[in-house]
Amino acid sequence: MQLELRHLQAVCRIAEAGSLGGAARRLGVSQPALSAQLRRIEKVTGGELFVRGRNGVEPTALGQFVLAKARRVLSEMDALGAEAREIATGTPLRLGCILLVLLDGLLVRTDRSMAGQEITVDLEDSVTALARMLGAGQYDAIVYGEVNGHEVPLPGGSAARTLVPKEPFCVRLSEKHRLAHRQVIDLADLAGESWMTLVVDDDGGPEALLAACVKAGFTPSLRYRITDRKMHYDLIAAGRAVSLTQPTAxxxxxxxMRPLLGAPVTGRIRLAWNRSTVSARQAELLFEAAAGAYVADVENNAFHKAWWDAHPEAHPALG
Structure with missing residues (x-):
């Protein structure tokens, strides 16, 4: 048997996951099948690549050597595919997103900074679906959010950068609401309200809202789930619901829109891409376009502008 790229990928996934079971799930194979494959790889390399340690499997000295070579080869293959695809004409870059405020500005900025590169854009309601479609090759890059401590598992072969590490969600309510005159609202004072549930339901948002409300002493009534922005806003303006929203909305x-006392729910925005179809240059241009689009929206609300200026650690890390 000769070593193939899939064997190198398996070795890297085992090292990253720290267990055969975790690596098998990432690779979409059974654990027995991966164990058998590892034994065949070890016959070719001449010895054990992993041993059991206190924290799962750990690479041996030989394993460390093979891993270093494997990562270098896989990186070169990723670069070859991505750079060749960038040079090829007529190959669109496929971008998948959830509905984020920065999306409109992102499209304008990519049209300008990546002129000549056709970009197709699709919206999804599921972050899990975005990640799965990135791994399946249906998207080349995705822009998505995570709420509070939630982390979206990304497929092998992808890379990611955090665009905005933290933004405090605020609440949108009717201008005639009894609390509309307040500059900051305590979440506990919204007990008894009908809530507009978040459009994306697997980014940690619903769990974060529920946990924050329970901590504030009540269980929220999640009555509406509306994807149409106008209908969403009209229901709130009519006083029939309140909703969490990005502070740049x-x-x-x-x-x-009002900030919530203590910022009980915060979001994070990330960009991920397939290393074999998106070059380092394209990834940087996408990141810069998304960063510019986000920053352009910061001044939509004075309270967020003040928070943003006081928290430089939340600013995008531009190269």
Missing amino acids: PTAAGTV
Whole structure:
């Protein structure tokens, strides 16, 4: 048997996961099949690559050597595919996103900074679906959010950068709401309200809202799940619901946005891409376009502008 790229990928996934079971799940194979494959790889390399340690499997000295070579080869193959695809004409870059405020500005900026590169864009309601489709090759890059401590598992062969490490969610309510005059709202004072549930339901958002409300002393009534922005805003303006929202969101007639006391729910925005189809240059241009789009929206609300200026650690890390 000769070593193939899939064998090198398996060795790297085992090292990253720290267990055969975890690596098997990432690779989409059974643990017995991966164990058998590892034994065949070890016959070719001449010895054990992993041993059991206190924290799972750990690479041996030979394993460390093979891993270093494998990572270098896989990196070169990724670069070859991505750079060749960038040079090839007529190959669109496929971008998948959830509905984030920065999306409109991102498209404008990519059209300008990546002129000549056709980009197709699709919206998804599921972050899990975005990650799965990235791994399946249906998207070349994805822009998505995570709420509080939630982390979206990414497929092998992908890379990721955090665009905004933290943004405090705020609440949107009717301008006639009894609390609309307040500059900051205590979540506990929203007990008894009907809530607009978040459109994305697997980014940690629903769990974060529920946990924050329970901590504040109540269970939220999740009555509406509306994807149409106008209908969403109209229901809130009519006083029929309140909702969590990104602090960079634009104003909407009949509604106001207010920060929540103590920032009980925070978001994080990330960019991930397939290393074999997106070059380092393209990834950097995408990141810069998304960063520029986010920063352009910071001034939509004065309270977020003040928070942003006071928290430089939340700013995108541009090269």
